[in-house]
Amino acid sequence: MSTVVPTVTAPAPSWRRRVLGEHPSAWAFILPSTILILGLNLVPMAWAFLLSLQRSDLVTPAEWIGFANYKALAHDSTFSSAVEHTIVYTALFVPLSIVGGLAIALMLNRRIRFIGVYRTLVFVPFIMSAAAQGVLFSFILDPQYGAANAVLHNIGIARQGFIQDPGQALYVLVAVGLWGGIGFCVIVLLAALQDIPRELMEAASIDGARRWATLRKIVLPSLRPVLIFLLAWQTFQALQLFDLVYALSRGGPLGATTVVVYYVYEQAFQFFHAGYGSAAAYVLAFAIFALGGARVVVSAARRRRRVARTGVAA
């Protein structure tokens, strides 16, 4: 035990060890998922980028045209209105789904009778497929025969065009999107609400905090990480909206609900402009990267400020 072991210099690591690391078999375990991720995510992404630099219809040989597709996009009024529709949808859908989700989650976060039933009912629309939602709402919102107009008529409001009215269609789409998408926010926020330590709430009420003060000082700060996650998640969902548009309006009427991803679909698969469609898709991808990047930069800056502040305090 106490004998001194002469230090021996370790033999130079073999090339195998250098390339494969300490545990070569680890590679075998991560290989299947690596191949899947490479094959199903990264390769198609790279391929789509190359495609965006070509004039390609997918069935005849492509021609390299550099960034001409991107230049054409800059002057394409249909594309810019698709971008506009996407921004409007996102700007409405994200805050409404999070604020609405929080309100519902607060209502459901209490001990009342049949609470399990209410929670299930709120979540049910989320698991319904967009195609089914599309069919359901095209029945309800039919201007002539739909239930929505029948109700409006009974309370004395004029018939609305809903999805058939170019001025209303996008907002109707937001409403349908919220109906289907709010359940996710509710379930995530509800889980986070139940994670708030009860002692904190009790301490607050002993200190005489009212509901509003409790919400502002305890609940919201505790929910911060979850709210930030939801903000990012819902934004990406909204930017990538497609299925609802396809099922409900096919981009119409008069292009009023043509969002970016639907525009990409139309270009690539209706009009055979696969290269041009890929370029449009990459514009969206850059926007999403930029938003993600901005978030990282902002939170890094905030952390630095906090470190600086605590440094001063010390």
Next chain:
Amino acid sequence: MRRWLTAALTLLLCGLAAAGCGGSDSGGGSTNASGPVTIKFWHGQNDITQKALERLVAQFNRTHSDVKVDVNSGGVLADEMLTKLTASLAGGTYPDVAYVFGSDLANISRSDKVQDLTDAVRAPAWRWDDFWPGEREAATVDGRVRAIPALADNLGIIYNKKLFDEAGVPYPSADWSWDDFRTVAKKLTDAGKGQFGYSWPGAGGEDTTWRLWPMLWQQGGDILSPDGKRVAFDSPAGVRALQLVGDMATQDKSIFVDSDPNGERAIRLFQSGKLGMIEAGPWVLPDIISARVDYGAQRLPGFDGNHTTISGSDNWVLFDNGDARSRATQEFIQWLTAQPQDLAWVLATQSLPLRKSTSETAAYKRYAKTIPGTQVFAQVLNTARSRPSLETYPQISDAVAEGIVAVLLGRSSAQDALDAAAQRGDAILAGAGAGG
């Protein structure tokens, strides 16, 4: 050592899995000299037509030992077939024959994997001239035969007799004009009962557009200029046609604008007795008969006595998967479209005969008497015109559809809408705008 064995095994499994995926996709194309040649057939049908087609394929497989047809829908309905085929062509594994909409043929024919049948159909066994002229035209792109007719279709007016009786309107006669049509539609409309005289698809796309073309042709107008370099639908003929439709929708309010993306709602309304007339082809007859609607059919109304209609025939597109499979596919499609099978198909699905000779058989004539309306559509098969087989047609159609919807919703005048559509159409024909 054992570690390496694990790694090697895992790799091997991955490799096998990958090979398995690739293999099963392209499988079924064995060209063994001994066994029969297997060909893949994507029909894109459901319900009645799917059953009828699968019965025919089973019959073919029983009677032909050298070819085996592997039949399925292709996983999509005909509406989505173009998307599916594009993806499978880009991926390099595609079927041997698929059902493709008439307006999609020019686009799929860009691919050199689509067989050029120009020389093949000269063989007497095909009896190419026995197909209707509109069908042959629709199967031809740039002067080359790129498909075989699969379904004959044209538009006429199908009307609900009960609603005509209730409104005290006589059933339409063959020489009716569009003005008569407008009057009738107005009389059949009853807002209180939620009843409309007529409907028009309002979701955009070709379904919205193609109903305008007969109204244009009837006045001597055309979709494109004779040299094909410019659009010509913004002529006075086009404006007069669209104006009439717009007035019906916004002044008379006799048109139900069907915003359902699949255009199915109008048919459901017709089935439930809320719609007096629909412009459709024989493909809706099975649905109407099964809903027990007492219906009649009449050819399209005319401008100045011209009642030209549009042929919407669809096609079998044959792909090149090597000589053996190409030959087998031709053999199968030749059999499928030959007169006896055509007759069986017509009787089972209430569609129109693909071949002139089918329409002359005693069995067909007996059958046509039992299904009201069939004769109206069959009579115009010889004169129905077809849309231009043009790669850019879907884009032009989209521009026109947008104009029509704007007029239907009262957002634009017919002249302005067609001018705007023509401007876009000219740009599309000139190859401007979207890069590629």
